[in-house]
Amino acid sequence: MNKTIKWEYSPAPESTDHIELKKQYNLFINGKFNAPKSGKYFKTINPSNEKTISSVAEADKTDVDKAVKSAKNAYEKIWSKMPAKERGKYIFRIARLLQERAREFSVIETMDGGKPIRESRDVDIPLASAHFFYHAGWADKLEYAFPGRQAKPIGVAGQIIPWNFPLLMAAWKLAPALATGNTVVLKPAETTPLTALKLAEIIQEADLPPGVINVVTGAGKTGQAIVNHPDVNKIAFTGSTEVGKYIMKAVAGSGKKYTLELGGKAANIIFEDAAIDQAVEGIINAIFFNQGHVCCAGSRLYIQEGVVDEVISKLRKRMETLIVGDPLDKNTDIGAINSKMQLQKIKSYVKMGTKEGGSIFQSSCSIPKKGFWHAPTIFTDVSQSNRIVQEEIFGPVLAIQTFRTVDEVMAKANNSPYGLSGGVWTEKGSKIFKVTQDIRAGVIWANTFNKFDPASPFGGYKESGVGSEGGIEGLSGYVNMV
């Protein structure tokens, strides 16, 4: 079989005719959709074709204040007084309603954010409902989560979430906050607000008491108003380390609690004794999942010298098979870059990588004319001090280095201000335990990568953040222990 088989895929687009989107979305405050006081709206576009999907209200300080007041009121009068098992039932309801509308949510997520429908359908939306379902059951069992202590809610949580997993991040934040008895003001990212607003519709349907969840849309200024509001008792933020540091400074001395899920630059380590074909699949998943818009992406690859040539040639071959294109097509592997700004950032890093002396390889895929796209990219001949090795790119760009010994690769892997995740590939059990112990990061994938589950805590060491989300550990960020 010397002949190369040319695999052609027929288009398999997911239909959008069942999607109901309004032309304009208001702020969800106290159980109702309200127009913003300023009357200002901003557009949210489909990054795969740059068409406007809808316009969304921009919340200013006054709107945020209204949302926080409604959350505070709901906390004091209703939510903190409700028996925990009843609280839990509301969260179960949200989980169920989301499951029922999973298809609709997947399509909207893909339209608004550019991620492949396969991922929103198989990962984002099912995991989001699983998060609500898992946490719902905790509501009346918290005494088992904190032995020897009593867990009390904190009050009003201000939650600011990113654009890479819009609904999933909303679920990560909302579910534990509600289960532990807090009320919430949630701000989705400005480029991907739609699924959070659709979730607000579900919250209405679920008959959740008004004010328990409020959704305010806007950009950085709206987030700032939440962080600085005196009646917000806790900030939960997922986003860049830079903004995380800003938040820590802003809340210093205020008594506000915080959990932060910040940037990463994960080392993915391939040993000579790894199952190479599986490892290559793992590399692809680690860096190209969700266009590389993943804080825990395996963006630094370390290959042991003996298998460098084999791994890189297989990796290149595999990259050539990745389908880049219409995110709504079920065959698509890599969708659109989330925004023009992000695309420019990725491009500038790629330029920098070449300038710093790296050798670039990009898959020869065709790229649509309209929209924001970036071909899967790998760099070899880079060194530890290169900026593309040190800094988070948040795109489909991989920096590859080699190593000889375990000590060497551990030193390289841990030479980073970040510590969110890491990967190790070897068929030797004892080596797995040694390396997973020594990587200074919060989530380690051994012979796998980028797996998530509501029962599994997720969070970073060092400048990758403070606190965990998910599992028992994730509950502790939302309680005061007495």
Added chain:
Amino acid sequence: MSNRINIQKTYKLFIDGKFPRTESGRYIKWSDSKESAVVNICRGSRKDFRNAMVAARKASGSWACRTAYNRAQILYRIGEMLEGRRDQFMAELTLQGLSKKQAENEIDTSIDRLIYYAGWADKFQQVFSHVNPVSLPYFNFTVPEATGVVAAIAPDDTSLLGLVSVIAPVIAGGNSIVVLASESFPLCSITLAEVLHTSDVPEGIVNILTGYRSELIEHFSSHMDVNAIIYCGNDRNDRKLVETNAALNIKRVVQFPEQNWSKDQHQSPYHIMKCQETKTTWHPVGI
């Protein structure tokens, strides 16, 4: 009446298992309320702190890698050594204004606290670890891991107990620590260092400085290699400063208000957990 002249103790710092004087050559005159005794305490500097940080970082990895059983025994050993030196601490505590009974109480509680944390050193991981029932064919578990190097501003109102209560949970959890002793009651801190020195605590795991809080708090909280900062006290400006500087490299911030440290409620495995990270590991299950 003998004519023998007493040998007085020189109070120095404790860095990297050694007792150096402050590199700054500065001192603080400390005297008891009756001014019957005058002691020169080292006025530790930023450079002393940085030296201690180098030692603490170098030591932290191997301490975390020791078996929990070994760490437990070393903590127990500190308790043993403290018990054997009661008289010395009695003298210092009474000189610093405690009644005999209060001093006895403080020593008893300090020893008991070390034994309490010695017992936790090989158990908290068990209590706070979890195997997580993920909905995928993977084995998934979560364990606490030492955060690394901790910088601590010890309580000012106690000479021994506050210091012990801050150090013990941090090192029981596998971290190393650089701690600023009480400014008002500094005498016991260096004597405690002598106890640590003879208790098989590896060099660099505990480093004790004396000096002015107002001078050193800025450096403790802003140093870029500190993983967690502990602040004991009620000063609002200090708290704000510590929290603001923590943002420089996302330090974990642990604060203890002024409190009666002798109460049992101020010892807890949750204090150990304050300087722990959470690590979750995934591995496929299959053939």
